[in-house]
Amino acid sequence: MDNLASLLDGFATVVTPMNLLIALLGVTIGTAVGVLPGIGPAMTVALLLPVTYGMEPAQAFIMFAGIFYGGMYGGSTTSILLNTPGESSSVITAIEGNRMARAGRAAQALATAAIGSFIAGTIGTLLLVLVAPPVVAFAVSLGAPDYFALMLLSFVAVTAVLGASRVRGFASLLIGLVIGIVGIDAVSGQQRLTFGVPLLADGIDVVVVAVGIFAVGEALWIAAHLRRRAAEVIGVGRPWMGRQDWKRSWKPWLRGTAYGFPFGALPAGGAEIPTFLSYATEKKLSKHPEEFGRGAIEGVAGPEAANNASAAGTLVPMLAIGLPTNATAAVMLAAFQQYGIQPGPLLFERESALVWTLIASLFVGNLLLLVLNLPLAPAWARLLRIPRPYLYAGILFFASMGAYAVNAQPFDLFLLLTLGLIGFGMRRFGLPILPLIVGVILGPRAELQGRRALQLSGGELHGLVGGWVSWLIYAVIAVVLLWPLLGRFVVRPLRGRLVTG
Amino acid sequence: MTTRPDRGGDPPPRPAAPGETGAAGAVPSIPEQPTAERPQPAAARPAPADVAPAVVTDDPADGERPATRPDRAQYGVCAFLALVGALVIVDATRIGHAVSSADPVGPKPVPILLGVLLLVIAAIYAVDVARGGTGEPEAGEDVDLSSPIDWRTLLLLIGAFLVNAVLIDRLGWVISGSLLFWGCAFALGNRHHVRNLLIAVALSLITFYTFAIGLGVNLPAGVLQGIL
Known part of the structure; x- marks a missing residue:
């Protein structure tokens, strides 16, 4: 009940004319930037960080909430109207939604995506309200060793579970961890990896890293491989759905939400698996399986809901424990740190009003998106025709502006370019981006917790093992790391024996 | 959009996109792809x-x-x-x-x-x-x-980026930012020089007034201090 009262207080903060305007602005520019091809949700948030620099934390959070859901929604519009997906979680939407659009049903595809996103986002945010407080209560009871173990799990999960190649994942993670230790060590005051450059003493700003890797790296990579002929855009009228469409959509929305939220909340869930699961389920349950692959509305409704519910799910570990589990959450976390706010269990105690304002504005932003997107879809579709030189020049322009504005140092621009080139190289060689950004954000905190744990034990390594929680987490890490070996020597022989027996 | 001719040579065979492999079980293969240019595997290429x-x-x-x-x-x-x-x-x-x-x-x-x-x-x-x-x-x-990395575009972009980094404190954001945008648009193959310049200047002015003056974000006025 306490939480309900706090949530209502949050709503009271959001529903002032000024804050509503900010929320509206957030969803509008979030969608507009998210719709632009080549800009995924993480880059949307990274590029729009400077917009919030001059604001109060509460207003900045209201804006972030809008940008977050707006960017997600904008991405799905891009996938439906262009044939190529921007990120792996929208592969399905791109295939099935684009088939619908080609068959002249773009309006219905956009409508089912918009309404599905709204429903999934609302249910997901409700679940966040229900799930986050118990998680916080649990997280508060954890000690330094448990946190250290949890962060190790987070590292291992984003590198070894997601992504195709473990070696490349770990390479990316280690680069991130190295970037994270640059600067003055918080405990001892010693300089590390600063090479005598005073400007590096404060460390490399996480915002500069996020903008460099996501925006500059991506823009350079796309520029180097720019399609000479822009992809074909399908025109669209005002989104609407017929009776039949509603009938075929509502169950996939709910099932997609049920898949998406838990996967998003897991340390290594991501949005891809639930969208694929949702698609497979809808195909199996559908009365029109023959339409799948040719533009079945269920194939857009389910995965799109799963995608959005998963985004709401990622907010649980992000807000309650301070663990980012996908790129967008990682960039949001970087943004919070910009305000000196450290997500985690203490956030709910210290900055309770702020957290509940954020959650309330997620609800409000989601509703505004629905109201805004259904009539504005044709305008968004026009954004897809933006000449590519302007688009990518604009990304570099805004990225430079945002990175410079953090500390007002031209030095940050050189850092930004260096990081952008690293991001470029990573895209060229297929190194995943997420481990790097998670390493940069969590690395310093993991070191702090690890050293705190060892401080209690006087430097003995057993200090890293705390209560049962850390044991459990280490066990999970061991299983994840040893999975290829387990698979070869335990699972496969067992399966073989079962088959022959 | 570009005045540069396409690169010659055979494109390398393209590996399946991550989504394509991941979706192999769930997504039926699409019969025909009208827009996607499927690169032909080269028999022998440099x-x-x-x-x-x-x-x-x-x-x-x-x-x-x-x-x-x-x-x-x-x-x-x-x-x-x-x-x-x-x-x-x-x-x-x-x-x-x-x-x-x-x-x-x-x-x-x-x-x-x-x-x-x-x-x-x-x-x-x-x-x-x-x-x-x-x-x-x-x-x-x-x-x-399917196209090789376009090093020329890349180097031009990096150049435009560095010009901005060097000049931003001296000349101010409005000038250096305009140069950045104009340079990037040029690097990416747009040849409408005058129109690009107008867009670049407009964009820098708008961002300067909105962010530096409106929102109090740190952007230098540079040599235009007092004029803007």
């Missing part, structure tokens, strides 16, 4: 042009199976990782011994651990590459992986 120049391998004679030729530039990544690892270790050994009872670990062990892990990963990576492992280049809405 060394991939997107190999980083520093690590170009000079053995044109090895032409047994050009299509599945390993991506040798990946050894450059291993070298980079090893180099960073060594650098981190060297830097860590330089740190003074600052162990106190409040901090028994000190600032040293973590960088040393990271450095060692980087060396280990570099070695494993090299083994993986030697056994034929490749990373998959990132796909995207505007990305055409």
Whole structure:
């Protein structure tokens, strides 16, 4: 009940004319930037960080909430109207939604995506309200060793579970961890990896890293491989759905939400698996399986809901424990740190009003998106025709502006370019981006917790093992790391024996 | 949009996009792709042009199976990782011994651990590459992986970026930002110079007034101080 009262207080903060305007602005520019091809949700948030620099934390959070859901929604519009997906979680939407659009049903595809996103986002945010407080209560009871173990799990999960190649994942993670230790060590005051450059003493700003890797790296990579002929855009009228469409959509929305939220909340869930699961389920349950692959509305409704519910799910570990589990959450976390706010269990105690304002504005932003997107879809579709030189020049322009504005140092621009080139190289060689950004954000905190744990034990390594929680987490890490070996020597022989027996 | 002619040469065979492989079980294969240009696998083609120049391998004679030729530039990544690892270790050994009872670990062990892990990963990576492992280049809405890396565009973009970084404090954001946008649009192949300049100046002015004056974000006025 306490939480309900706090949530209502949050709503009271959001529903002032000024804050509503900010929320509206957030969803509008979030969608507009998210719709632009080549800009995924993480880059949307990274590029729009400077917009919030001059604001109060509460207003900045209201804006972030809008940008977050707006960017997600904008991405799905891009996938439906262009044939190529921007990120792996929208592969399905791109295939099935684009088939619908080609068959002249773009309006219905956009409508089912918009309404599905709204429903999934609302249910997901409700679940966040229900799930986050118990998680916080649990997280508060954890000690330094448990946190250290949890962060190790987070590292291992984003590198070894997601992504195709473990070696490349770990390479990316280690680069991130190295970037994270640059600067003055918080405990001892010693300089590390600063090479005598005073400007590096404060460390490399996480915002500069996020903008460099996501925006500059991506823009350079796309520029180097720019399609000479822009992809074909399908025109669209005002989104609407017929009776039949509603009938075929509502169950996939709910099932997609049920898949998406838990996967998003897991340390290594991501949005891809639930969208694929949702698609497979809808195909199996559908009365029109023959339409799948040719533009079945269920194939857009389910995965799109799963995608959005998963985004709401990622907010649980992000807000309650301070663990980012996908790129967008990682960039949001970087943004919070910009305000000196450290997500985690203490956030709910210290900055309770702020957290509940954020959650309330997620609800409000989601509703505004629905109201805004259904009539504005044709305008968004026009954004897809933006000449590519302007688009990518604009990304570099805004990225430079945002990175410079953090500390007002031209030095940050050189850092930004260096990081952008690293991001470029990573895209060229297929190194995943997420481990790097998670390493940069969590690395310093993991070191702090690890050293705190060892401080209690006087430097003995057993200090890293705390209560049962850390044991459990280490066990999970061991299983994840040893999975290829387990698979070869335990699972496969067992399966073989079962088959022959 | 571009005045430059397309690059000649056969595009390399494109590996399946991550989504395509991941969706193989769930998504039925699409019968025909009207817009997507499917690159034809080249029977024999020259060394991939997107190999980083520093690590170009000079053995044109090895032409047994050009299509599945390993991506040798990946050894450059291993070298980079090893180099960073060594650098981190060297830097860590330089740190003074600052162990106190409040901090028994000190600032040293973590960088040393990271450095060692980087060396280990570099070695494993090299083994993986030697056994034929490749990373998959990132796909995207505007990305055409069948074309080689366009170094000219890339270098021009980096140039425009550096011009902005050098000039931003001296001339101010409005001028350096305009140069940045104009330079990037030029690098990306747009040749409407006057129109681009107008857009660039408008964009810089709008951002300057909204962010620096409206929102109090740090953007320098530079030589235009007092005029803007």
